[in-house]
Amino acid sequence: MALEKVADGVWLLRGDFRGAMNIYFLEDGDGVVQFDAGTKGMRKKAKAAAEELGGLKRVVLGHAHADHRGTAPYLDVPVLCHPDEKADAESDAAIAPYMDLSQLPVAWVRWLYPFLLRRWDGGTVRIADTVIEGDEVAGFKVLHFPGHAPGLIGLWRESDRVALVSDTTYFVDSLKFKPVDWANVPNRVFNQDHDRAIESLRKLAALEPRIVAAGHSEPMSGEPAEMRMLLEQAANRG
Numbered sequence: 001m002a003l004e005k006v007a008d009g010v011w012l013l014r015g016d017f018r019g020a021m022n023i024y025f026l027e028d029g030d031g032v033v034q035f036d037a038g039t040k041g042m043r044k045k046a047k048a049a050a051e052e053l054g055g056l057k058r059v060v061l062g063h064a065h066a067d068h069r070g071t072a073p074y075l076d077v078p079v080l081c082h083p084d085e086k087a088d089a090e091s092d093a094a095i096a097p098y099m100d101l102s103q104l105p106v107a108w109v110r111w112l113y114p115f116l117l118r119r120w121d122g123g124t125v126r127i128a129d130t131v132i133e134g135d136e137v138a139g140f141k142v143l144h145f146p147g148h149a150p151g152l153i154g155l156w157r158e159s160d161r162v163a164l165v166s167d168t169t170y171f172v173d174s175l176k177f178k179p180v181d182w183a184n185v186p187n188r189v190f191n192q193d194h195d196r197a198i199e200s201l202r203k204l205a206a207l208e209p210r211i212v213a214a215g216h217s218e219p220m221s222g223e224p225a226e227m228r229m230l231l232e233q234a235a236n237r238g
């Protein structure tokens with residue numbers, strides 16, 4: 001099982017389309033908590049990874065988009081998310097109501113995304129409980145980063161400045177499906193509120209993280225002041 005260690009007690013499973021979908025496993029006592037749920041196609045690998053790490057206790061969704069909730073219905077553990085994300089997590093729609101895919105600037109990308117989102121999706125997720133900013137998950141603090149999705153959350157561990165941020169920022173170019181070595185605000189066609197997404201990115205920058213592990217592509221790390229600048233530049237570009 002190709003699990004990558006991101007930080008103390010934090011493991012990354014990459015899968016599906018170009019290996020760009022991320023699921024994180026966080027040590028929690030004798031088992032693990034899964035943060036984000038990737039795509040439906042990752043369900044067997046996610047199950048095996050959790051077993052290798054001592055067994056899955058629960059799943060916490062960073063947000064409920066199809067490529068972040070895909071394995072959740074198949075893992076037989078309680079699934080949690082932010083209260084503002086519950087309705088979309090429990091909906092059977094693979095495409096969130098606010099996504100405006102018709103605004104994608106490139107024709108083949110405009111055609112491809114609806115197909116991909118439906119293929120990635122695992123369907124309705126029953127939410128057992130909710131978490132809000134300030135709650136604790138496996139030694140991390142929950143932070144609310146709304147904008148890309150209304151109930152998007154990240155997890156922050158100040159002791160080693162590790163931030164798991166789901167789609168608060170993109171380390172990929174979502175129109176070219178390619179990793180980049182800078183940070184982006186998620187493309188506005190996918191966002192519930194683009195201005196709020198920019199604000200949330202500034203909130204993340206102000207934490208001065210050392211490691212930022214996002215929902216797609218490899219985690220980025222650097223000196224906290226450099227990471228702050230990288231994220232602020234993304235927010236400034238908008």
Ligand SMILES: [Zn+2]
Nearest residue numbers: 063065148167
């Ligand atoms: Zn998303």
